[in-house]
Amino acid sequence: MSEQYGVLVDGEFEERSLYQVTSKGFTQPIWCRNNTYDEYVSKEINRSYGKLDVEGRVVLDIGANIGCFTRWAVDKGAMHVISLEPEVNNFNMLSLNMKDEENTTLHNKALTSSQDGDGVLYLSKTGKNPGNSSTTPRRGRVEVSISFMSVATLKNKHPVIDVAKIDCEGAEFEFMETLIAAYPDLRQVALEIHINGFGLKKAQDLHDMMLNNGFEAEVPPRLHNESLWQTLATYIKIGG
Template sequence: MSAPARIAGSLRRTARAVAFTMRHTRNRVDVLRALIHSSDQATVELRDGTSITAPELRTLIPLLTEVFVNREYEHGDVRVEPNDVVVDIGAHVGVFALYAASHGAARIIAYEPSPVNATLFAHNMKRNSIANVQLVHAAVGDRLGSTTLGLQKWSVGNIVFDNIGLEPSENTVDVSMITLAEIFVNHNLERINFLKMDCEGSEGAVLTAATEALQRVDRIAMEYHDNWSRLEHDAIARLLTKAGFMVDVVPSRTPFIGMIYAKHASLTGGSR
């Protein structure tokens, strides 16, 4: 990418961040100051009082926009309902968990492998008095054991190398790994009403090993990453359709990335 293109892209991102700050935050002065000074860690207070701290604003504001403003984890009947059991794979610092709690989820089980993100996730749940959430510091993939997590410069984009078939980079940490089937066992779950996934390419590995477990999932909203995942979005859609889901694929403006929404065909009379 040329220097002018990089500058133009940076200016567009900054403009979007400023617009979000002015429209949706209480502490806009602090947020704008953090944007100007490129602060390493920042807290955003939304107008409804929700407070979220992340390692940097560059990734936090787009996530807040996706989840709270654009509602990208809602699509038709695929949405969090009151009293849902929600599993969040790739929980980051808790943006989606806070969203699910605000929509009446009865129980939220969150998996996040990054040590920094997991620490801030716990902080954000405590800060917002969310008591019905359980954080597990682990990755989810196609087997039980341990794996290598590649730590990126930004708090999103951390990659589980085993799940995408790449060799580890230099900046890594070893983390535990679990399967979707074991999540049911470990948390004594009969069903998962809403499964959210944003796991930076690990979605293919997670779903490949989850054929039977998927029969106990009602609704899925997930981000796909065709440049990293073992399965591209069309293969994931076929897998979910074969497992009994009605599937919608919604590409984004970003190449290789988009959303997949799935509702199990056994559900009748609504979204539960």
């Protein structure tokens, strides 16, 4: 491979060797970086998102990281997968893992409710967990420049989305209501709701917003412990 693959450590690029794994639920292997959580993430996909009915559907992957969920959805027969990942080193891995896949569209962007253009992403310094980046400022993080895509731009590029997986380290609070309004035919959503640093009230309000927009919780979020980092919920549109 001529391309360099790696992570940022204290804001500086470090190259990492690659290896392949085929985790449960996948029919094809996925490339992972050594000395990162990439393989662990791949092993969690089927358990976390196995309730999503993606076969023959248009699927949105927000916070695509290296492409584990995107790969899983393709392997499960998704008609098309639209993947957004703002961090460039993760995006390079996503592109590698989706190489030659015609039924995917990859955007090196972070989703926002209304802003297109430049933004900032906050990365952990160690490079161990490259997927744990956030558009929300956190103490001790490294700032990197990224590009934003608004929900309106997403809708213009991709007018139909049936199923969504959303794991974006707190950015969900900023855009979810706008996303749900833009896609009234969205039938199923796996949503990681982040609690630590945001609070239970915001998490409860987001859950209530989903219920008020015609969804029911197939897998309810755990909204009882302020110290939880996050909770994963799966919603399905009533009558969908």
